[in-house]
Amino acid sequence: MAPEKQIREYDVVVVGAGNAGLIAAISLQKAGKKTLIVEQHNLPGGCASSYVRGRFEIDPSLHELASVGRPANPGAVRKMFDDLGLDIKWCNVKDCFRAVGKYSDGTPMDVTIPSGRQELINTMESLVPGTRKKMEKLFRLFDEVSDGLDYFSDKTEYSIKYAVKHFSNMMIVGSHSCKTVFKALLLPQKCIDILSTYWSYLGVDMGHMSFLHYAMMVRSYMDEGAYIPMFTSHELSVALEDKFRELGGEIWFHCRAPSFLFENGAVCGVRTMYGDVKCRYALANVNEDIVYGKMVPKEIVTSRLRRLSNARKQKYGARMFTVHMGLDVTKEELGIKDYSVFMMGSADSEKEYKGIMKGFDSNEFSIFVCYNVVNPKASPEGTCLVSITTFGSPVDWNPLKAEDYARYKTECAQVLIRKLRENTGIDLEGHVEEIAIATPWTFARYLGTPEGCVYGHETSGWDDIISRTLQINKDYPVKGLRPIGAGGPRGDGYSSAYMCGELMADIVSKELDGMEAGDEK
């Protein structure tokens, strides 16, 4: 429904009600900034949502949410929701995942990665005897990296001298990949293979993944565990929407914003389906390539920004292909014990990633999830809810013709179901009551991301999270406008998008306060 015609003027307009947009809007409204969200769909959340097929409610994205932590020792995400007074029913994921496939030397691998640093160190010692001390050293390095990154992220101004003194090891490993650091720490290859199974969460192989990013992620999963909300990620997004409204914020749903408006080189408003809206600042929960390529006049984009965008465009992060199924049997009847099973051709992530990018026929990677293992109420009694997810390659999806789409996605789903049976013995044949297949085309359509990427640009090499964090002042030169979300300085994933929204809102709020102080003078 269109909002009533009136003079529409806000401090900030947030385009997109994804994870980053919702948290940013709440933070701004809390800081006293009159904020409007415009969202093209009829419900909040972006990836963090749900839809219904028959008697099943399906979460389109979330497998594991990091940084929730236990009630007694809350992580950043739990604190965020608790501080807002939002009562989320969190379900704990006991083990991180089971990894089934082959070690890089070709021998069979079947390892369950437990949650908890001591548990992982013990598991590693039992699988690769003699690694305890090295693993303890690795975790000490994770701790230093995490503290160091907090130091840099919390400030727009920092002291390199202070960082060298307190985070010297982080400064040494800072620019290196996981592969290089693991080798430098003289970890045995089998131990590296096991640690490498985490690569898919960031969608970057270990030869390119920043060690800092990996350290932050694995430390969080180990020390804080992983969680899912009992009522799908829709529960999170509607709770945030309610909170935003309670704080006096306004949301317009079913309202696309095609472009930003400028005056004297700075944002002065947002064009929306319901007319132009004035604002002093705009946040775009939209992929940067769309923002700078389609939503901003060419003359506004500085040459540095154009070069940065062009360089990033070469590497979109993960595009997903996922098959959700409601089954007419219980998990016990199918012999399902694990919440999440990673199936891989090889623990050599570089080989695996190359296979994925070459196309579906050479892709050996997929993740099976059975939601009922963590949340017995995930589906009606006598049923269970499962998904199989893999990465989609542009080689398959970009040239695909519309008339071949339905056939091709169905064939891919059938292959994944067959591979599940071959890898784990779990046979879904004859039990699929509901099925929904989401492809890179689906994500492109519903989120508006280029090529259906859901992780923004790949966080690797010169564009990893440390360089994004350190360049936070330079990388956003368009006055009054900042893209936010999975493509931002914190990288992809729910927790990263929330934190990015909070960080950017804080920067914007201070900038607006500074402008007001300037006006008063």
Ligand SMILES: Cc1cc2nc3c(=O)[nH]c(=O)nc-3n(C[C@H](O)[C@H](O)[C@H](O)COP(=O)(O)OP(=O)(O)OC[C@H]3O[C@@H](n4cnc5c(N)ncnc54)[C@H](O)[C@@H]3O)c2cc1C
């Ligand atoms: C299959 C799958 C599995 C995943 N698994 C996990 C997981 O287990 N754990 C995890 O942490 N992360 C996971 N992720 C990643 C995670 O979902 C995303 O990184 C994160 O949710 C992205 O949030 P975002 O804020 O960037 O916004 P998005 O979710 O991309 O939302 C952007 C919003 O902006 C709106 N929008 C865009 N353009 C416009 C416009 N012009 N006008 C108005 N509105 C607009 C869109 O409609 C959308 O609502 C998964 C993703 C997928 C797809």
